[in-house]
Amino acid sequence: MKKINIALAGNPNSGKTTVFNALTGGNQYVGNWAGVTVEKKSGKLRSDKNVTVTDLPGIYALSPYSPEEVVAGSFLLGEMADEKPDVIINVIDSSNIERNLYLTTQLADTGIPVIALLNMIDISQKRGDKIDPKILSAELGLPVFEASALRGKGLTDAVNAAKNAAAAKASPGISGHRIVNFSPEIEDAITRISKIIKNHVTSDKPVRFYALSLFEKDSLTADKLGLNETERAKIESIVKETEILLNDDSESIISSQRYDRVSAILTSCYEKGGKKSATDVIDNVVTNRFLALPIFAVIMFLVYYISVTTIGTIATNWVNDTLFTEIIPPAVTNGLESAGASAWLVSLIVDGIIGGVGAILGFLPQMAVLFLLLSLLEDCGYMSRIAFILDRLFRKFGLSGKSFIPFLVSTGCGVPGIMASKPIEDEKQRRITIMTTTFIPCSAKLPIIALIAGAVFGNSAWIAFSAYLAGILSIIVSGLILKSTKALKTKDMPFIMELPAYHVPRAANILNHVWIQLRAFIIKAGTIIFLASAAVWFLSSFGVENGRFGMVDADFSFLADFGKIFAPIFIPLGFGQWQFAVSSLTGLVAKENVVSTLAVLFGTSESGLGTHVNVLFSAAHVYAPAAAYSFLLFNLLCAPCFAAIAAVNREMGSAKWTMITLLYQTGFAYIVSLAVFQIWSAAAAIF
Amino acid sequence: MKTLNDLRCGVTAKVLDIKGEGALKRHILDMGVTRGTPVTVKKIAPLGDPIQISVRGYDLSLRRADAGLIAVQ
Known part of the structure; x- marks a missing residue:
């Protein structure tokens, strides 16, 4: 049997994903197109394993401007390493047929046989539209099939036609068929x-x-x-x-x-049918001048409440605090000890690997809930309305209206927050969002805020408030800085966006989407976090004590040596003691570690830590609050935890951009803390 | 010269010309805003920008600055 490659091409919102899922079922491979962060999906046809289906990104045209258009064009022209498609199935939204057929005219010019699939025909019929597929087929010179991928109708005929067209194609030559003859x-x-x-x-x-x-x-x-x-x-x-x-x-x-x-x-x-579409009716309310913002606030509150306050966090806390604290580690420790494993092996497996990997798995329930909600918002069409409502506010800072969701979610956890940047189409706006979203204090940073507020500010609630304010200001300032850089300049970025018709979300699509996201995160993040946790475990557990290498207390570990080398860097910031440098490093595994590491290194309980820190800062500085606040700011703004770094790496799709992000965040944190400490202590000396 | 940005809500006009060049212009054209096409301004976002227009049977949102590049009659 000859192998056949089918390319699925069509506009965004044409139901292409539903067609792809219906054709390939669970046999999907998801990756990126070479060199760009555009998602590439391919799979084997359910009914015939000799047929590969490649789902091209949704595009309006084969113009040479957006990365999606460039990738789709190169693939169709056989300019990539991948095999050239034998035939194109062009998925057309029947209820938006005029603009969809514009792409069809370009696809025909690629010289590859095209099969036109009039998808969502049921929606168009319900609206009273009348299409004659026979005449359309004759006019286009292409086979035309009516279909509703959602109801599983009409796909088989189109696939058979595609197979026939591929088989009939006269060897490597190209078809000279064209739809448009120009003047x-x-x-x-x-x-x-x-x-x-x-x-x-x-x-x-x-x-x-x-x-x-x-x-x-x-x-x-x-x-x-x-x-x-x-x-x-x-x-x-x-x-x-x-x-x-x-x-x-x-x-x-x-x-x-x-x-x-x-x-x-x-x-x-x-x-065209005369019926007023449901979309107009919904939009009259949802993007209404007066109602739009209140409705948006309610929807965001629900997203936050479900994914951060309740279900997501309850599940995540259970996985973190019960499953990976009370259940698995003691069981594994007992098992290993009774098998006679040595202490370092037990420590590596329990503290290093289970601790580190547990830290990722803990994020999964929250991420699943969040992705479910985001897919719902996107699939039903509301996500575009968010961009429409908020564009004016956010574009000043090089961001998209859709950046609001990552920022909101990051108050709970930066990992899903970073991943929530996916719906932002513009690459530069997406990058700026990813680089700034972890400035918002996540829940794991709250213990640091509580420590500093308790240690030197008499538990003032203003400290927590100021931490969030600092996060928001950092996003605004960074947005302004980043958007003026050459690589992220967004000044000329057009914002010309379709407001698609609303439709009922499709459960299968959403679940599939959530699963693909989670799986990708587990695989990619798992490797980075696994290695990073093992490395930090090694550095904090091993060292040279009395001239001998071995497992040592934290004070003598390599990490402590490391901290002592780095500590002087933080003297201008007001916290030059090596314990602070080390705790900032262990904060990379999880931000909760900042406080617990300090407790270990100062040899005190976490409840007694506040007094200890107060004494330490008061001894070192005339004005202790400036130093303490500087330490707080640095840890709020610097590079996030490994799980978040892995998420950054995945969403940036490039190691270079991940490095730029980490350097920018840490550099920004350093400068802010330096400025705050120096100005604050200078001012305190004067007044 | 009148542009799409000058139209009030609910007004329909024909596209005369599109200024600008490169990606922006090409994208406007690809989306179906070509010479002679009727476009209707449907709505203005709650914060005053962008605007929502109807063209070739579907809805498009674009910023006032970009709408100012589209001359209409």
Whole structure:
């Protein structure tokens, strides 16, 4: 049996994911396209394992601008290492047919056979729309099938047609089928450009597609084909000549004529129903001038209440405090000890590995609840409305309206907070969100706040308040700083976003989405946290005492040596004692460790720690609160715990950006703490 | 010259021309806002920006600054 590759292409919100799930079932592989953070999904067809289905990212066009469009284009043109698709199934939202068919006209130009799937036909019919698939098929010159992937209808015929088209395809050649014939002036220009580039294009590639891209001034294509200066100049003069002739610029001409052709086709086979859509009715309330913000507040409160205050945290606390504290560690310790394992092995497994891995697994229930809610908001269409409502407020800081959710969730835990940045389409806004969201104090940082408030500020509630305020201010300041950097400049970023029709969320899609996210986190985060925890365990348990290497108390550990080397860096910040440096390091495993490590290193109980810290700071500084507050700020703002770092790494999709994030956060924390301590103690000396 | 940004809520107008260049312009075109297309301003966001327009049977949100690039009749 010959292997067949089917590519699924279509607009965002066309129901492509539902089609993909229906075709492949559980046999999915999820990764990233090479070099970009765009998700790549592929799977084997349920009914035929010889058929691979690749789900392209949702795109509106094959333009060379967004990473999604570039990736989809390169894949369809066979420019990637992956095998070139034999056939495209183009998923079309029947209730938004005009704009969806625009992409279809471009797909046909790739020279790959296209099967058109009129998805969500039931919704469109309910609205009273009338589509004649026979005439549409004749006009497009493509097989057209009506389907409702949600109800499992119409997919089999489309897949069979796709298989036939793949089998019938005359070996490596490409189909010359086209939907749009442009006006004579343009066709003439395309023919002339085709002649120039002919020698740069192999016979299995569509010359017409490349010629059109060049006509639309796509410099990426010129680079890809390796055109020389003379050839580029010749093409440029052809484009200029045609633009003068038609008195418009080339991109406008091509898009307009594609849309004109689509409108003409639809006049012959489509009639829009007159019914007012439910979406307009819902939007009249949900994005209403006066009601939008209160409704948004209520929805966010529910998200927070369910994922942070109640279900998510209860489950997470049980996993952390009961399962991985009271149940598993004693059982494993007993088991290992009765088997005669040596003390260091017990410590490695129980404290290092179970402690570290437990720290990730503890996040899973909370993440599952949160992802469920986020998928619901996204799948039903509300997420786009959030961006619509809040865009004005957030864009000043280089952020998206959708950044609100990561910040909100991060008050509970930064790990799901970072992962909640996924729905932000714009890569730069997403990066800035990821880099700043852990500035918000998470629940694990509360013990640090409580320690400092109790030690030097008489348990003032203002300290906790000021910690949150510091977090928010840090986000605003960082947003302004980051968006003015070259790599994250968002000034020219367009915000042109579809407000999709609302629809009832699909349970199967949502559960599948939640599972894919969780699985990816377990695998990727698991490796980083596993190694990092084992490393910190080793450094804090081993050392050289009395000239001999072995397991030692924390005071003599390598970590303590390490802390002593690093401690002087913190002298300008007011906390140069090595114990503080070490506790900040162990805070990388989990922020709760900051307080517990200090207690161990100072040889005191956690309840007596406050007094100890007060005495220490008072002895070292004339003005102890400045030093204590500086220590608090540093730990609130510096690099987050390993679990959050792993989440950053996953969402950034690049080790380089993960490093930039950690350096930025730690550098920012250092500068803020330095400024606060120096100004505060100087001011205190004067007044 | 009148732009999409000058239209009141509920008003429909035909697109005359799109200023600007590169990714922004191309994206506006790809979304179906091309010369001669009727667009209707449906709503203004609660904070005054962006606006919501209806074009080719679906809804699109865009900022006032970008709407100012679209000349209408």
